[in-house]
Amino acid sequence: MRPSRRQPDEMRAISFERGVSKHAEGSCLVRFGDTHVLCTASLEEKVPAWLRNSGKGWVTAEYGMLPRSTGERMRREAASGKQGGRTLEIQRLVGRSLRSVIDLEALGEMQITVDCDVLQADGGTRTAAITGGFVALHDCLSWMQARQMVTVERVLKDHVAAISCGIYDGTPVLDLDYAEDSAAETDANFVMTGKGGIVEIQGTAEGAPFTEEEFHELLRLARKGIFRLVELQKMAVS
Amino acid sequence: MRPSRRQPDEMRAISFERGVSKHAEGSCLVRFGDTHVLCTASLEEKVPAWLRNSGKGWVTAEYGMLPRSTGERMRREAASGKQGGRTLEIQRLVGRSLRSVIDLEALGEMQITVDCDVLQADGGTRTAAITGGFVALHDCLSWMQARQMVTVERVLKDHVAAISCGIYDGTPVLDLDYAEDSAAETDANFVMTGKGGIVEIQGTAEGAPFTEEEFHELLRLARKGIFRLVELQKMAVS
């Protein structure tokens, strides 16, 4: 039995609340149960130095956690003077994942920054950030299309979403919350596109190593979860 | 006529949403119109080094803005590696203001950190942070009282709230939003207690210097606004 009393292949309640920011070109407050991430997509008419005059644009992501998004208050990264390794690792992952479904040439020389700020954390913040960041990014592109800057369907090649899986008490389960994540023997994150292509796989043995069979089972669960997330994204943005 | 079409002495719609954080001992999402600040109060059983073995506690505050809380995306302070002067100035003000109504001896050797994170900014974030921070602090003390750690009414001596005023187009007005603040000739922030005592006054001439009479008029408006804010706080926490 999972602490959350969910079935092994059952995700938490997922919701996307769009247009939550008065200022951002696209925004989405994504909830995976008690994990709440505010995603905003900001358009800037400049690109990183290495892309200037290339005709290509860029999509990047930044990630942060509010100090009391967690059970114990964490030190504010702005106060400690640097972003920790976990933060940098996650924002690199979110950026790569979102770029995997963007045609940077069709975007043109502009940059979209997707900020993912965790208001409340209960496990799975990085996968929620990718999944909700996609919605914010989509809405930013729609905003641009309304101004004849791009055609959404030419820039956005597919959906992208992410989910965590793990082996909890010997059983592969989908969408770990914090209590499950802390106790899981193995923890894996999967990022896939709407068409089912794999963009990123990260699997880590927290305790004993895992087997190939276990990993396949996690992948099977993830595929199922991401299929559902993409359905929900489609409902949200249509 | 104010850009907001409000009367000179009319505040924006104010609301306090309590208990918005699953983790924090006290929390409040405060809204002054389109300015939304998430305040959490976190209890820690340690105090700064200079208070150890003094029998006294401490209340401190930290302040941050999400990168796209503003019209143009701001650089994330965690990424730039330090908190700017404005941030430090505001969090010092919020901390001083909240401490003005706390009996640190009655609190005992514990520290409460009030984090004020601006989700959306439209002027007056520091005054919203103080006003909402009070509610989060109150609820943290209630949480402690429920565990026989303190008696709320012994620790919390009074209410405290804050409002901005300014001279807009020659007229003193209450509770500036961003459009008004940008164009105001004079900008002032007032922090007062429920009994009407003044805790902090900050007035700045943005353009031409202001007169004593103008300043008195701002103070009169502030007093009226803070009286109303305290009423709203009372309704919220009762």
Added chain:
Amino acid sequence: MRPSRRQPDEMRAISFERGVSKHAEGSCLVRFGDTHVLCTASLEEKVPAWLRNSGKGWVTAEYGMLPRSTGERMRREAASGKQGGRTLEIQRLVGRSLRSVIDLEALGEMQITVDCDVLQADGGTRTAAITGGFVALHDCLSWMQARQMVTVERVLKDHVAAISCGIYDGTPVLDLDYAEDSAAETDANFVMTGKGGIVEIQGTAEGAPFTEEEFHELLRLARKGIFRLVELQKMAVS
């Protein structure tokens, strides 16, 4: 009785020593009793990026304390790797105050940086910095006028000076020294122009909140002190 044995409305001995720096375009060692601040004004033929090609200049200030300017040695900010919140707050205040009497268009696209370094501190360093910084700024403009770069009276619209007041042992007093400042219930800083306009007001209750009447009395004292400071500035620069 004040620790300094001064009358409530009596300032410390004030002096301005001009031309103390061989290198700076303008300089002034200002003394408010035992508070000694070395102010230098440095001209640079460049402006911050946001003013380029605007035809307007800029005046800014920086503030620092020598490590042993204080009773206990403070850590050197260069060694600790950042300027503290108090430093940033003060240098923002000094810069705003000095700009309040400058016509930035008449200055033209040049920047003057006023460095205020506290050689010895005994309370009131920020108000001494503003008052002495004005003299250094004046002399820098005279230096420029001597080279046909500007006309002083077109750039410098008025005098500006500052003083602290506080409520000490129940009595409003003018120009707090360190012993008085440490024990004052309320502490306020006022910045005014030669014509009596108010540029900045900052009042803080250190202990119990203060009343409107007390604040008016502080303002009355400040007006008197600043009137005298401006007279002394005029004597110094004429």
Added chain:
Amino acid sequence: MRPSRRQPDEMRAISFERGVSKHAEGSCLVRFGDTHVLCTASLEEKVPAWLRNSGKGWVTAEYGMLPRSTGERMRREAASGKQGGRTLEIQRLVGRSLRSVIDLEALGEMQITVDCDVLQADGGTRTAAITGGFVALHDCLSWMQARQMVTVERVLKDHVAAISCGIYDGTPVLDLDYAEDSAAETDANFVMTGKGGIVEIQGTAEGAPFTEEEFHELLRLARKGIFRLVELQKMAVS
């Protein structure tokens, strides 16, 4: 045809040079072709704060690249004032991987830091660091055993090694060098134990998403490579 003219399942020449440091308790210069990583294991009789009095020890890793280990000189991280996201990500991975085969209780309250410094880079530095870091760690434990501090076989539960794989020009290949890595469509790193358990999987689509079948093929290649690496480790340390 691979740029390196190797067969798809052919690794580069691998060597382990032990005892290369006069000072370190264990050391190994590992070479995967032109990728050379100097690994040292340093014993310290202290553990991180959260392990004090727990009876458990810790193994951690740090990673760095010499500025001209790469084709273009990189900025020295010590000079830029921080470790980049890639560095932090790699050293977290190396630390986790090495800890996966250590019994921290059998180690006792001591910390071993494995420094992995890239003298020359040609792709696969993180997998070389893990594979060579294991040898340095082993030799540090032998050094400790010679002083009756631990029993190697009780602390070291298994071997651990790592290899990269990728899809190059449509073909899954083993042990990418820099030229192959830059052009690969998909890039994956695998960490496994001597008994074949999986410790870590990281797969990233650089261009188009990859399929489950492709991923299985990469995993199959990795298993083969790691089997060989463990054989070589055994020869090296016996």
Added chain:
Amino acid sequence: MRPSRRQPDEMRAISFERGVSKHAEGSCLVRFGDTHVLCTASLEEKVPAWLRNSGKGWVTAEYGMLPRSTGERMRREAASGKQGGRTLEIQRLVGRSLRSVIDLEALGEMQITVDCDVLQADGGTRTAAITGGFVALHDCLSWMQARQMVTVERVLKDHVAAISCGIYDGTPVLDLDYAEDSAAETDANFVMTGKGGIVEIQGTAEGAPFTEEEFHELLRLARKGIFRLVELQKMAVS
């Protein structure tokens, strides 16, 4: 002919102004012509961690330049977030030089920090800092002796002073000012004790290498200058 019109072996006007700080246990404003350095000695009843419970004390130095102590305004090190290499090099030199005449055991477990802040620079700031720092240190020890904490003559084993020399336009000259220093082919700093022992020698060829004979001539000049500086120190502190 030297730019300063001094004879090759002629120093600038040297003066020591003692007791310039109200707060410091010892202080001295030293002037070597237009080079003015404010030196304060601060006593703290703690020592660095590596000396705790050793019975030995420590003397250390810090060095800084006011931003406009120089011809062109320099960036404030506190603002740039770190002390530059030149600053660190100088303060290490000043600390070593002062410690060379201190009996750290006779001092006992206390630390004296000598802060050397350059108010105005015209060449030779590091040698002025050592020479004036000695006077501040002496007066700090006298302050301690007056409180029965130490016996000055047991702690202070000798005098120490420093001077620069250089080869200017082919001629060895003593005590370079900025104009001479900028144009000198060779620049050397010497630190010696009152008894004539050498504590530190630093000689640098700015352009062409120098010969052993030239170096001997610089050393001869330095010896003469330092002999005079020690005489002046003795007059100052007696």
Added chain:
Amino acid sequence: MRPSRRQPDEMRAISFERGVSKHAEGSCLVRFGDTHVLCTASLEEKVPAWLRNSGKGWVTAEYGMLPRSTGERMRREAASGKQGGRTLEIQRLVGRSLRSVIDLEALGEMQITVDCDVLQADGGTRTAAITGGFVALHDCLSWMQARQMVTVERVLKDHVAAISCGIYDGTPVLDLDYAEDSAAETDANFVMTGKGGIVEIQGTAEGAPFTEEEFHELLRLARKGIFRLVELQKMAVS
């Protein structure tokens, strides 16, 4: 008797291993006994801002120590967020020393950065860095000559090498290793050219001051050592 059992004027075994880096334009692994420094020279077609359009090039150096190059593991400077004073001092010395034999105009507007990374330390790392850095620099210039970018003999005016000397147990000795250096009363570093000109002298009394006669003896030893080092450099690069 020296701990190393060497004669007072006997250096350690010296070797230069060229071409150790696949990527760098010039490289040399220099060994002074157990002190091993990897030197790489990297060519960049840009110069520091102050040299742009001057027609002149620049040679600079950076220095680092691997964390476990020393007896006790040192903290990684990249992790501590800054380069220490000793590091900055050494890299400034290495850069000045190498520039002393370069004709920057003949080099043309290009920059060569010589990185000196200590793989293993046993005293004398800075002098090894200069001596080996020269070889890497020479080979970089040869690489450039092979591409018709410069003529080596026009850019490289002479050899440059460095050695340490010290007074150990009352006897002047050449080329201190760590054990000798730790116990030496006086420690000096000398940098000279192939023609015998002096580029840099740094002598420090670690305990009691030293005499002029002792210093001359150290200089005599250094001259002998550097003569030999230059012979070895010539053999290495010819």
